[in-house]
Amino acid sequence: MNDTVVITFPYSRTDAERIAAFLHADIVEYSSDIFSMVFAGRRRIVALMSMGIVVRKIAPLLDDKWTDPAVVVVSPDLRFAVPVLGGHHGANELAKELAGLGLVPVITTATESRGRDSVETVAERTGTEVLNRDSTRQVNAALLKTDIPVHAVRGPAIVLAGPDVSILVKPGEYTVGLGCRKGAGSKDIVDAVRASLAENGIAESDVLVYATTTKKLGEAGLVEAVGVLSGNLIFLDDDTINAQTGTGPSRATRIGLLGVAEPCALATSKRKELVMKKKVCGSVTVAIAR
Numbered sequence: 001m002n003d004t005v006v007i008t009f010p011y012s013r014t015d016a017e018r019i020a021a022f023l024h025a026d027i028v029e030y031s032s033d034i035f036s037m038v039f040a041g042r043r044r045i046v047a048l049m050s051m052g053i054v055v056r057k058i059a060p061l062l063d064d065k066w067t068d069p070a071v072v073v074v075s076p077d078l079r080f081a082v083p084v085l086g087g088h089h090g091a092n093e094l095a096k097e098l099a100g101l102g103l104v105p106v107i108t109t110a111t112e113s114r115g116r117d118s119v120e121t122v123a124e125r126t127g128t129e130v131l132n133r134d135s136t137r138q139v140n141a142a143l144l145k146t147d148i149p150v151h152a153v154r155g156p157a158i159v160l161a162g163p164d165v166s167i168l169v170k171p172g173e174y175t176v177g178l179g180c181r182k183g184a185g186s187k188d189i190v191d192a193v194r195a196s197l198a199e200n201g202i203a204e205s206d207v208l209v210y211a212t213t214t215k216k217l218g219e220a221g222l223v224e225a226v227g228v229l230s231g232n233l234i235f236l237d238d239d240t241i242n243a244q245t246g247t248g249p250s251r252a253t254r255i256g257l258l259g260v261a262e263p264c265a266l267a268t269s270k271r272k273e274l275v276m277k278k279k280v281c282g283s284v285t286v287a288i289a290r
Contacts, residue, residue: 002026003043004094007034012048015078019046022101036061038069044094045071054084066133066270070094074103082106088120088136116143119166122150128168131209131234131268138164160235169232172208174275176231177265179212179252179285180222189225192281200276200288207231211264213241213257240267248277261287 004025008016013029020027023046028034030049035057038045047054051073062068062085070090073082081098083091087109095105111118119136123129130136142148142164153159161167176196180189197204210226212219214235226233238256241263250259257263261278269289276288 001041004046005038005042005044006046006048007038008048012076016048019048019074019098019101023097042069044090045069046074046094046098047071048074049076051082051084058085065089072098074098078103080104080106083108087112088118088140092121093124111140111143114144118143119168123168126168127171129171129208131167131169131232132161132163132165135163135166139166167234169209173206173270174202174288174290175208175265175268176210177212177261177263177268177278177287177289178210178216178222179260179264179278180216180219181283182219184219184221184283186221186224186228188282189221189284190228192284192286193225193229195281196276196279196286196288202275202288204229204231208270209234209268211236211268213252213260213264214238215255215257234268236264236267243267246272246274250278261285262289265289 002025004023006016006020006025006027007030008027009030016027025046028038039058039061054071054073058071065086066089068086070086071084072091072094073084074080081095081103083095085091087107092107092109092112095107099105107113109118119130119139139148159167176193178189209232211234212222214237216222217235223233242258244258244263244266246266247259247262252259262274265287266272266274266289271290274287274289278285278287
């Protein structure tokens with residue numbers, strides 16, 4: 001199945017075929033439930049029809065801007081391509097791509113409409129993902145006023161960043177929360193992580209980030225282990241950890257934390273789903289989320 005689909009009425013089929021051929025997309029004809037049928041399975045949706053129809057049909061389907069598909073409305077006269085959903089997440093680029101057919105892309109996102117980058121476009125250009133997604137609101141707002149520096153940090157390294165700093169990391173589907181006893185060796189940590197990943201059929205390259213508490217900032221073995229795993233390690237503050245839900249009981253309450261491995265994995269995950277609850281492997285505790 002193609003990740004791009006063109007939705008059309010029967011009378012616009014010829015024009016839709018032209019668009020689909022240009023985008024190498026599939027074509028489906030409009031029905032009352034067509035948007036609900038394609039919404040979850042397609043990454044890009046082009047609707048050749050009035051915007052009012054599209055807005056009414058997709059409104060009940062909206063979930064999260066980071067996971068919803070990019071939706072572009074093409075006016076029935078083939079004059080305009082208007083992103084209505086996911087401007088920063090593929091719709092703007094799709095509209096600009098349609099300019100190759102002579103359509104005028106109508107871009108309304110604040111940054112791009114003013115000729116400036118957004119955090120999301122920088123991430124796409126660099127082949128990375130935004131780790132702390134809430135930060136994009138503040139950073140994109142700042143980008144409207146001035147140029148924001150981009151710092152490339154080569155590891156192994158430790159980066160302490162505030163809520164108004166967007167962190168871009170290599171792509172990955174899973175997050176690994178780590179806890180360990182004081183002085184844990186890097187080999188023990190690497191062995192525990194690799195065993196946990198193998199048990200769940202997850203490749204090391206599919207890990208987005210490794211996360212732990214700032215209380216472990218002094219653990220050299222932890223930093224070294226994540227370096228061996230070629231991963232990104234971040235340290236989460238107490239408030240971020242304690243704001244998580246859906247975790248099991250933990251002895252970390254003795255140090256004022258809800259837990260370590262499970263909440264750290266959840267806090268940095270995309271879907272907020274635990275794939276593996278915390279597992280104790282000797283001096284190391286591992287949890288996996290996505």
